Amino acid sequence: xxxxxxxxxxxxxxxxxxxxxxxxxxxxxxxxxxxxxxxxxxxxxxxxxxxxxxxxxxxxxxxxxxxxxxxxxxxxxxxxxxxxxxxxxxxxxxxxxxxxx
Amino acid sequence: xxxxxxxxxxxxxxxxxxxxxxxxxxxxxxxxxxxxxxxxxxxxxxxxxxxxxxxxxxxxxxxxxxxxxxxxxxxxxxxxxxxxxxxxxxxxxxxxxxxxxxxxxxxxxxxxxxxxxxxxxxxxxxxxxxxxxxxxxxxxxxxxxxxxxxxxxxxxxxxxxxxxxxxxxxxxxxxxxxxxxxxxxxxxxxxxxxxxxxxxxxxxxxxxxxxxxxxxxxxxxxxxxxxxxx
Numbered sequence: 001x002x003x004x005x006x007x008x009x010x011x012x013x014x015x016x017x018x019x020x021x022x023x024x025x026x027x028x029x030x031x032x033x034x035x036x037x038x039x040x041x042x043x044x045x046x047x048x049x050x051x052x053x054x055x056x057x058x059x060x061x062x063x064x065x066x067x068x069x070x071x072x073x074x075x076x077x078x079x080x081x082x083x084x085x086x087x088x089x090x091x092x093x094x095x096x097x098x099x100x101x
Numbered sequence: 102x103x104x105x106x107x108x109x110x111x112x113x114x115x116x117x118x119x120x121x122x123x124x125x126x127x128x129x130x131x132x133x134x135x136x137x138x139x140x141x142x143x144x145x146x147x148x149x150x151x152x153x154x155x156x157x158x159x160x161x162x163x164x165x166x167x168x169x170x171x172x173x174x175x176x177x178x179x180x181x182x183x184x185x186x187x188x189x190x191x192x193x194x195x196x197x198x199x200x201x202x203x204x205x206x207x208x209x210x211x212x213x214x215x216x217x218x219x220x221x222x223x224x225x226x227x228x229x230x231x232x233x234x235x236x237x238x239x240x241x242x243x244x245x246x247x248x249x250x251x252x253x254x255x256x257x258x259x260x261x262x263x264x265x266x267x268x269x270x271x272x273x274x275x276x277x278x279x280x281x282x283x284x285x286x287x288x289x290x291x292x293x294x295x296x297x298x299x300x301x302x303x304x305x306x307x308x309x310x311x312x313x314x315x316x317x318x319x320x321x322x323x324x325x326x327x328x329x330x331x
Contacts, residue, residue, distance in 0.1 A: 001137060001141055005137065005141050005162075006141075007168055008158070008168040008171055008172065009148055009154075009177075011171075011172035012149045012151075012154065012158060012172055013148040013149050014178065015175050016151045016154060016175060016179050016182075017205070017206060018176075019179050019180055019181075019182040019186065019210045020179075020186055021186070021205035021206070022186075023187035023207065024186045024188075024189065024193075024202070024205045024208075025187040025198045025202050027200050029189045029300075030296075033255065035326065038322045039315075039318045040188040041188070041191060042287050042318035042321055042322055043185065043187075043314060043318050044192075044217035044247035044311070045274065045277060045288050045291075046290070046314040046317040047188075047291070047310070047314045048209070048214060048273060048294070049288030049291035049292035049312045049313075049314075049317065050291040050309070050310045050314050050317075051210055051214070051267075051293070052271060052293060054265065054295065054296040054299050054300070056264075056270075056271075058259075059264055060260050061268065061302050065264070066264075069268065070267070072264075072268075073264065073268040074271055075270050075310050076143045077271050077276070082272070083272035083273060084272075085183075086271060086275075087265050087269050088115045089268075090265070091262055095257055095258060095261035096258065097261075098256075098257040
């Protein structure tokens with residue numbers, strides 16, 4: 001690759017950093033209206049919903065990986081297990097599944 | 102709880118590091134087949150640190166797309182982080198702007214999720230530093246390793262590990278969701294909207310996540326403020 005790849009990486013770095021840094025630095029010490037604050041507090045749970053669905057079903061071309069993986073993750077999480085157990089447990093379930101299919 | 106610092110952050114970030122392992126390894130491998138040198142591939146992970154955007158850039162490079170278009174595309178994919186870091190700002194302890202500018206670099210979908218879901222109201226900067234350090238370390242090291250060894254994990258393990266990041270999101274969401282209809286509704290509405298955008302191909306992934314998240318957060322706020330309870 002020529003020097004253009006370095007300019008591309010630099011450009012990508014800058015445009016990735018901007019949306020990460022502006023809110024965190026610009027909003028520091030500013031009190032937002034209560035309704036906006038409430039909406040921002042709602043964001044994390046909404047983000048998780050959107051990050052999980054529908055992508056969790058399409059982790060592999062074979063959709064059963066996603067279906068079984070999702071069932072395992074939700075099943076383990078509903079027992080009250082912590083995040084690490086949910087992650088390792090779901091991986092184990094899928095590893096066993098792919099070895100035996 | 103309020104005093105959890107760097108080492109607690111490292112611990113909270115381990116599941117991200119595990120989830121990044123196969124994704125970064127594959128990125129390193131793909132970067133190699135795309136024609137990037139070890140230095141170029143690793144530099145991209147060091148300076149950009151954005152999984153989805155980096156993957157897309159490889160396919161655009163292969164397609165011979167102009168750098169300006171790749172950069173514009175990267176921006177569009179990452180616009181959703183405006184929303185995430187604005188939300189995260191409500192959650193983090195007030196701190197010097199330069200420190201916030203520093204850890205802002207490490208905010209990804211995954212580190213945002215881990216930080217924003219913490220129980221305490223003022224998450225410490227050092228806790229964020231811990232979460233980011235271990236995630237970033239995993240991303241960079243395994244990118245380089247993927248390029249170096251030029252091979253992937255055994256197929257069954259690769260397939261199994263592709264659930265890791267999603268399992269982490271589930272593991273973060275479910276405890277907050279139990280017995281809390283508001284949290285359940287927030288996640289469910291965003292999930293339904295995002296699935297709608299996905300299957301109709303109305304919006305690309307980055308926009309779909311942004312729009313469905315914001316819409317869900319606003320709808321629930323309107324409902325709960327009308328109902329007079331939060």
